[in-house]
Structures are given as C-alpha cells and as structure tokens.
Amino acid sequence: MAKRPPPQSVDEAPIEAVTRLGSRIRLARLRRKLRQEDLAAKIGRTRATVIAMERGSSTTEIGVYASALWALGLLQELDLVADPGLDRDGQALSFSVSDKRVRLRRPLNNKF
Template identity: 40%
Template sequence: MAHEITQPLPLEVLKSVESLGGRIRIARLRRRLNMDELAKACGIGRRTLYRIENGEPGVAIGFTLAVLWKLGLLDTVRAVADPDDDEHGKILEAARRPQRVRARAPDNDF
C-alpha cells in the first residue's frame, strides 16, 4: 500500500525530483535503452521507471539509485549532502565548541 503524503512537498523539492527524472530519461535515451530493458536490468518494473523519469516524488530513493547505477551515473550522487561541502553545518558545529580550553592542572608528582 502506498503512503499518502499528508503535506505537499515544497516546490523546490518537486522541481528537483522532476529535473532529476528528466536527466535520467535523457541518459537512458542517449544509451539507446528502452524502458523495458533498463527496468529489467535494474530489477524494477517499467511503471516504476516511468514514475522516476516523470519526477514522481513517491518513488523509493533506492530504485532511483539503482537506475543511476545501471546508467553508470552513481558516482554523480556521491557529492549529495557531502559533509565536507556543508558550510552551514560546519558553522553550527563550530558555534557549539567550547570557547576556551581549561589549562591542565600541573603535575605535582615528586
């Protein structure tokens, strides 16, 4: 049973999913693969591939990644949410660090 979305997704999210689907479709067509061939190679149904290419947001991310893998594009996803590129997160983390460091007590062992 499919889960219902209780709140609409932000427009930016919907546009991103739609854009990704379009790029996947272009990659499939450039490789001269029909939908049945690619879907079978990924272990998904033709309808699922259709939904990915049409930018439907309810498709499991694992299916989308499987399609990208089969198209040889999985490496392009590695930069998504890379902690090294998360400038905002780095700033928040730095703000939580202690402002000063206490000096260690002198070692009084004689």
Template identity: 40%
Template sequence: MRPSIAVEDAVLTLGANIRNARLRRRLPQSVVAERAGVSLNTLSKVENGDCGVSIGNIASILNAVGLLPLLSSLASSENDDAGLLMEEKNLPRRIRQKKKPSLSS
C-alpha cells in the same frame, strides 16, 4: 502529505536528468528497467518526477545508467557549505596547552 514545491521541483529535475542520461546512452526504457530490476511503470514514474518512488528504486536506476557514485556524494561534508560553516563557528577560538607538572625534588 504532499511534499513542498521545492521538493517536487527537485524530483522533477532529477527525473529529467535520469531520462536525459538514459537517452544520451541510447538505452531504451526496457533495458534500464531490466538492469535496475524495476518495472517499466516505476522507471516511467522516476523519469516523470513522481515523489512516491522509493530511494532504493532510484538508486537501482542510477546504477543501471552508471550514475550511482553521484548518489553517495549528495550529502557529503564536502558539499555541505552551511554545515561546515556552522561547525567552524563552534570550534574553540584557541587551544590551551595542559600545564606541565612541576618537578619538585
């Protein structure tokens, strides 16, 4: 099954961003591939936006160019405006205190 156009566009952009990061660091593909433990063919697929590359290989390549910390923050709650908004709507409007037990002597 083929991914949606939005997914393909996002993966193409990710690949271009990885390529640009590699080039800014003046790293040849062979060095990044070796550091990441992937083949040149796999690195080329990632940089060209191939949707069939595993997330593990992408993570290894990001690590090789020093961008791995960005991966762990992708779906974090700080970046999930829609999820936080939905969670906020489900919060109780008010919180009632428990009744204090009456002291009967």
C-alpha cells in the same frame, strides 16, 4: 529548456528537485539508447516504475533512483549529495564558538 519561476512554497522545491533528477535520468537513458524496458530489466523493476521515476514521482522509492543511476554508470555522482565536505553552512555552524556548550565552574571537591 524554458526558465521556470522559483518555487512558491517549501513543498514545491523538493518536488522540482525530484522532477529534475527524473528528467536527467531519462536523458542519460536516451543517450545510451536504452528503452524503458531495458532499464527496467536492469534494475529489476517494471516499465511503469521507470516511467514514474523519469516523471519525477515523489512516491517512487529512492532506491529506484539509485538503482537507475547505478545501471547508467552514474552512481558515483550520488556520493556528492549531502557530502559533509561540501556543506558550508554545516561546517560554519560546527566551528561557531557561540554554539559551544558552556559548563558552569564548580568548586573542586577534594573529599574522597
């Protein structure tokens, strides 16, 4: 594969990620010697939807991508997406002392 330059804008990064996912699904389908029609039948979609998914169309439902991964036996890898255990930035922020809520001390009111 040819090296691509980094995305130029924020909008390009998600599109490239979906494009890579589609091409990886296509490669997995080809390695299993499945036709697009076969995959479409397994996931209950049309061949046109499979083509759009493999091209990385951002308008294709995420459920189509998940169904294709299931049909190819790769759904368990989807569990790694946004896994809280792998989110180092999120973990660091949750343990950050500076972001904890601070409450002002109020005098105790013993009047009942």
